[in-house]
Amino acid sequence: MSRSLDALRFDNRFTRQLPSDPESTNQRRQVMGACYSRVLPQHTQQPVLVACAREVAELLDLTEATCASEQFLRVFSGNEVLAAMDPYAMCYGGHQFGHWAGQLGDGRAINLGETLNRDGQRWVLQLKGAGPTPYSRTADGLAVLRSSVREFLCSEAMHHLGVPTTRALSLVLTGDPVVRDMFYDGNPQAEPGAILCRVAPSFTRFGNFEIFAARQEWDVLQQLLDYTIRTDFPHLPEPGIDTYLMWFDEVCRRTAAMIVHWMRVGFVHGVMNTDNLSVLGLTIDYGPYGWLEDYDPDWTPNTTDAEGRRYRFGQQPQIGQWNLGQLARALAPIVGQVEPLQESLMRYSSLYNDGYNAMMVQKLGLGCFDPATDVDLINDLQSVLQLRETDMTIFFRALAEVSLGEIAPGGDEADARAPFEAAYYQTDPLTEAQRHDTLGWMRRYVDRVRRDGTPDDTRRQAMNAVNPKYVLRNYLAQLAIDKSAEGDHTMVEELLEVLRHPYDEQPGKEQFAQKRPEWARHRAGCSMLSCSS
Numbered sequence: 001m002s003r004s005l006d007a008l009r010f011d012n013r014f015t016r017q018l019p020s021d022p023e024s025t026n027q028r029r030q031v032m033g034a035c036y037s038r039v040l041p042q043h044t045q046q047p048v049l050v051a052c053a054r055e056v057a058e059l060l061d062l063t064e065a066t067c068a069s070e071q072f073l074r075v076f077s078g079n080e081v082l083a084a085m086d087p088y089a090m091c092y093g094g095h096q097f098g099h100w101a102g103q104l105g106d107g108r109a110i111n112l113g114e115t116l117n118r119d120g121q122r123w124v125l126q127l128k129g130a131g132p133t134p135y136s137r138t139a140d141g142l143a144v145l146r147s148s149v150r151e152f153l154c155s156e157a158m159h160h161l162g163v164p165t166t167r168a169l170s171l172v173l174t175g176d177p178v179v180r181d182m183f184y185d186g187n188p189q190a191e192p193g194a195i196l197c198r199v200a201p202s203f204t205r206f207g208n209f210e211i212f213a214a215r216q217e218w219d220v221l222q223q224l225l226d227y228t229i230r231t232d233f234p235h236l237p238e239p240g241i242d243t244y245l246m247w248f249d250e251v252c253r254r255t256a257a258m259i260v261h262w263m264r265v266g267f268v269h270g271v272m273n274t275d276n277l278s279v280l281g282l283t284i285d286y287g288p289y290g291w292l293e294d295y296d297p298d299w300t301p302n303t304t305d306a307e308g309r310r311y312r313f314g315q316q317p318q319i320g321q322w323n324l325g326q327l328a329r330a331l332a333p334i335v336g337q338v339e340p341l342q343e344s345l346m347r348y349s350s351l352y353n354d355g356y357n358a359m360m361v362q363k364l365g366l367g368c369f370d371p372a373t374d375v376d377l378i379n380d381l382q383s384v385l386q387l388r389e390t391d392m393t394i395f396f397r398a399l400a401e402v403s404l405g406e407i408a409p410g411g412d413e414a415d416a417r418a419p420f421e422a423a424y425y426q427t428d429p430l431t432e433a434q435r436h437d438t439l440g441w442m443r444r445y446v447d448r449v450r451r452d453g454t455p456d457d458t459r460r461q462a463m464n465a466v467n468p469k470y471v472l473r474n475y476l477a478q479l480a481i482d483k484s485a486e487g488d489h490t491m492v493e494e495l496l497e498v499l500r501h502p503y504d505e506q507p508g509k510e511q512f513a514q515k516r517p518e519w520a521r522h523r524a525g526c527s528m529l530s531c532s533s
């Protein structure tokens with residue numbers, strides 16, 4: 001374990017091996033023919049450490065004492081750059097809401113450098129909100145407390161849920177106010193500024209490749225591709241046409257697997273633009289994301305997307321494929337053929353569908369997916385869950401509690417309805433038709449479980465290992481933010497602790513597993529979020 005940050009070992013391969021911006025001024029501009037621009041974090045007035053994730057510190061071989069040190073605060077608030085770091089902002093483009101947006105880039109993210117831990121794992125340290133870069137366009141390069149708390153907690157919550165994600169090491173208040181118009185409605189307000197340190201093997205996005213294709217900078221595109229394969233996909237053969245195709249196929253597979261996880265836990269990313277999709281298949285850029293409360297495939301928390309709902313929960317798998325299509329288009333001129341790329345895109349669909357079915361039967365505690373019965377069982381459950389507002393997370397935990405003996409034919413109807421009743425947001429009685437559909441589904445479910453012959457206890461354990469009890473409910477994050485804004489950061493810590501064990505019953509912590517309270521239904525930050533952060 002390293003005592004001080006000076007003992008961190010850096011190997012800044014990205015800046016060493018890839019073409020850099022020849023200009024060194026930190027002015028907003030189009031950066032041509034380069035993968036990145038060197039840039040330094042800006043000074044912060046009065047940094048205060050809000051939280052630190054010890055598991056991420058451990059990945060970097062940092063002790064708790066190091067994380068509590070003055071130097072740690074200086075480095076992760078942007079006030080000190082270690083001699084072995086080589087800070088830079090990446091150049092990338094992207095399709096935003098279906099349209100090519102040109103150059104975007106790290107407008108408020110600064111990669112400090114790449115560390116190698118004692119196991120030889122490569123981790124990029126990245127400050128988010130540490131000041132402008134050449135890619136900041138018209139914005140300020142800063143971040144506010146509310147969005148930083150949300151990203152800090154959600155990155156770690158997703159990791160503990162078993163969802164591939166970038167990580168968050170630290171969250172710091174800068175002491176500098178940041179002005180934001182939260183809903184773009186002419187009400188700018190000063191908010192506390194904050195800086196997050198994100199950690200990932202790499203932050204390379206689909207858009208990193210798209211920008212060079214759009215500019216026809218084929219040489220740079222190929223250099224980035226070769227670099228990415230050698231650095232982030234070392235199990236693949238040396239770069240060449242066949243390897244490029246294998247790489248694209250792997251990006252497709254990883255993206256499918258990641259989105260299956262999102263659907264499992266009820267996560268809505270909110271801004272699945274191609275600049276927000278990682279080639280490593282990590283969930284990246286937590287902005288106006290949200291957690292499904294009542295099961296509604298059409299829901300998106302992002303008010304900026306309220307009209308078209310492009311990034312709604314139920315459309316995430318298709319958007320994943322659309323985004324992969326854009327990456328394929330960028331690669332096509334380099335690989336010189338389209339068919340194999342198209343095959344990978346087609347395979348994405350079948351992989352996603354197979355993955356989704358396998359995941360759903362796990363959520364239901366069934367042994368193996370049986371297409372003869374389970375396609376209908378899954379589809380009909382989706383309809384039944386939408387008969388009225390039904391909390392998805394609570395429903396699956398309650399379904400695990402059902403004991404088959406009690407739901408014998410002719411048994412008490414209340415037992416059969418219990419998992420649904422536990423999850424309903426309304427209390428008025430079901431209509432006759434709703435009752436019929438709900439009980440009908442339950443009867444088929446019970447028959448299906450009986451066919452497997454799985455004992456209640458075994459099924460319950462298996463279900464509780466994939467159906468979380470604790471997720472980062474939108475209103476919980478907002479409560480933690482409200483307290484933090486008043487200087488009390490204890491709820492951030494407390495939530496992080498609960499979210500470390502999302503599948504466990506945690507006696508005394510049940511208040512974090514409750515339905516969204518009524519006051520939070522339409523409150524900003526709880527159900528409505530914009531891209532302003």
Ligand code: AMP
Binds near residue numbers: 137
């Ligand atoms: P997003 O869709 O939120 O990930 O952001 C899209 C682009 O806008 C990225 O290039 C970001 O770096 C940039 N961006 C977002 N917020 C800011 C900000 N406050 N200052 C500078 N750039 C920003």
Ligand code: MG
Binds near residue numbers: 275276285
């Ligand atoms: Mg982004």
